[in-house]
Amino acid sequence: MFFPAHGGSLSRGLTIALLVSLLTACAQGPRRAPPVEDRSTRSPAAAANAAAGAPGAASASAPEAPKPLPGAENAGKPGYYTVKPGDTMIRIGLESGQNWRDIARWNDMENVNIIEVGQVLRVVPPAVDPTVVAAKPVASTRVEARPLDAKPGTAASAPAAGASGSAAAAPASATPAPAAAGKDxxxxxxxxxxxxxxxxxxxxxxxxxxxxxxxxxxxxxxxxxxxxxxxxxxxxxxxxxxxxxxxxxxxxxxxxxxxxxxxxxxxxxxxxxxxxxxxxxxxxxxxxxxxxxxxxxxxxxxxxxxx
The missing domain is CATH 2.70.70.10 (Glucose Permease (Domain IIA))
Structure with missing residues (x-):
C-alpha cells in the first residue's frame, strides 16, 4: 500500500483549493458600504412633509409679516401726503404748500433725512381740519393792476452772500409777514x-x-x-x-x-x-x-x- 503517496496528493489538492478560494475572494474586491441618502436634494413637497412632523418646524419657516409704514392708516385721506420715490422733505413741502420744518414737527420726525416710500405724512397743522383745507377751491384770485415798482438796482436788498444760502439778516424794517395778517x-x-x-x-x-x-x-x-x-x-x-x-x-x-x-x-x-x-x-x-x-x-x- 502506498499511503504516503496518496496522502501527498490529497495535501496538494487541499493547498490548490485554498489558493483558488483566496484568489476568488481578492477578485471580488472589498464589500462596499450602503449608499448615503442626500436629504438636501429632496423635493420641496417631500421636505415640507418631513418638516410637518417636527415640532415647531412650520412656525420657524413662516415669513414675518412686513411692518406697516408710519402713518399708513391715513393713506389717501385729505391733509396727508404719501411719500413717492425721489421725494425729499423740501419737495414734499413744495408740493403741499407748507414749510418742510413744520411738516417734520407735525409728524414728530427725529431725522428728516430718513423717509420711506409709502410713508404717510400729515401736511396740515394738527389744529386744522384736513377736510376743510381740501375743500377750499384753488382758483385764480382777483388781480389789482399795479406798476412794477421794484426795478433792478432799486429794490431793498440784503448784503450779498454765497450760493450756500447764508446771508445777513433782513433790514430792520422787514417784519414777519408769513400770513398777511388781517387780509384775505x-x-x-x-x-x-x-x-x-x-x-x-x-x-x-x-x-x-x-x-x-x-x-x-x-x-x-x-x-x-x-x-x-x-x-x-x-x-x-x-x-x-x-x-x-x-x-x-x-x-x-x-x-x-x-x-x-x-x-x-x-x-x-x-x-x-x-x-x-x-x-x-x-x-x-x-x-x-x-x-x-x-x-x-x-x-x-x-x-x-x-x-
Whole structure:
C-alpha cells in the first residue's frame, strides 16, 4: 500500500483549493458600504412633509409679516401726503404748500433725512381740519393792476452772500409777514419777481411756472411779503432755489439763481432782493418762478399785475 503517496496528493489538492478560494475572494474586491441618502436634494413637497412632523418646524419657516409704514392708516385721506420715490422733505413741502420744518414737527420726525416710500405724512397743522383745507377751491384770485415798482438796482436788498444760502439778516424794517395778517388770501399784493421778458409761459403739464429772462446777476425779488422757508440747492432741477411762504395758502419758488441773498426763516418784503439771476440746473440764464396755492401750481401771470 502506498499511503504516503496518496496522502501527498490529497495535501496538494487541499493547498490548490485554498489558493483558488483566496484568489476568488481578492477578485471580488472589498464589500462596499450602503449608499448615503442626500436629504438636501429632496423635493420641496417631500421636505415640507418631513418638516410637518417636527415640532415647531412650520412656525420657524413662516415669513414675518412686513411692518406697516408710519402713518399708513391715513393713506389717501385729505391733509396727508404719501411719500413717492425721489421725494425729499423740501419737495414734499413744495408740493403741499407748507414749510418742510413744520411738516417734520407735525409728524414728530427725529431725522428728516430718513423717509420711506409709502410713508404717510400729515401736511396740515394738527389744529386744522384736513377736510376743510381740501375743500377750499384753488382758483385764480382777483388781480389789482399795479406798476412794477421794484426795478433792478432799486429794490431793498440784503448784503450779498454765497450760493450756500447764508446771508445777513433782513433790514430792520422787514417784519414777519408769513400770513398777511388781517387780509384775505385774494388781497395779496403781488409784484413781478424780475424785470426781464417772459421766455416760457405756464403749462400745467410741462411747466409749473414761468421763465423770466435776464442777465447773470440781475436782481430776483420777493413777489409778496412773506417768510423764507427754504434757501439752498437740495431740490433737483431747480438749482439754487428760494421758497417763500406768504400765508396759509400761498408760497412762491424762485429757481436757477447764481447767488442766494436770504436764509431760512428770514422775513422778506414785497420787492426785496432775495437772489441774483443765474443758470444753475438750467440751459441758460433765467428765473423759473412758481406760485403755488395749497401746494398746487397756478399760472403766475393770472395773479401778477399787468406790465
Amino acid at each position: 388770501d385774494d388781497e395779496l399784493n403781488w409784484a413781478w419777481p424780475a424785470g426781464g421778458p417772459v421766455l416760457a409761459n405756464y403749462d400745467e403739464a410741462r411747466n409749473k411756472g414761468v421763465a423770466i429772462g435776464g442777465k447773470a446777476g440781475d436782481p430776483v425779488m420777493a413777489a409778496a411779503d412773506g417768510r423764507v422757508v427754504y434757501a439752498g440747492s437740495g431740490l433737483r432741477g431747480y438749482g439754487n432755489l428760494v421758497i417763500v411762504k406768504h400765508n396759509a395758502t400761498y408760497l412762491t419758488a424762485y429757481a436757477h439763481n447764481q447767488t442766494l441773498l436770504v436764509k431760512e426763516e428770514q422775513p422778506v418784503k414785497r420787492g426785496q432782493k432775495i437772489a441774483e439771476m443765474g443758470a444753475t440746473d438750467a440751459e441758460r440764464v433765467q428765473l423759473h418762478f412758481e406760485i403755488r396755492k395749497l401746494g398746487k401750481p397756478v399760472d403766475p401771470v393770472k395773479l401778477l399785475p399787468p406790465r
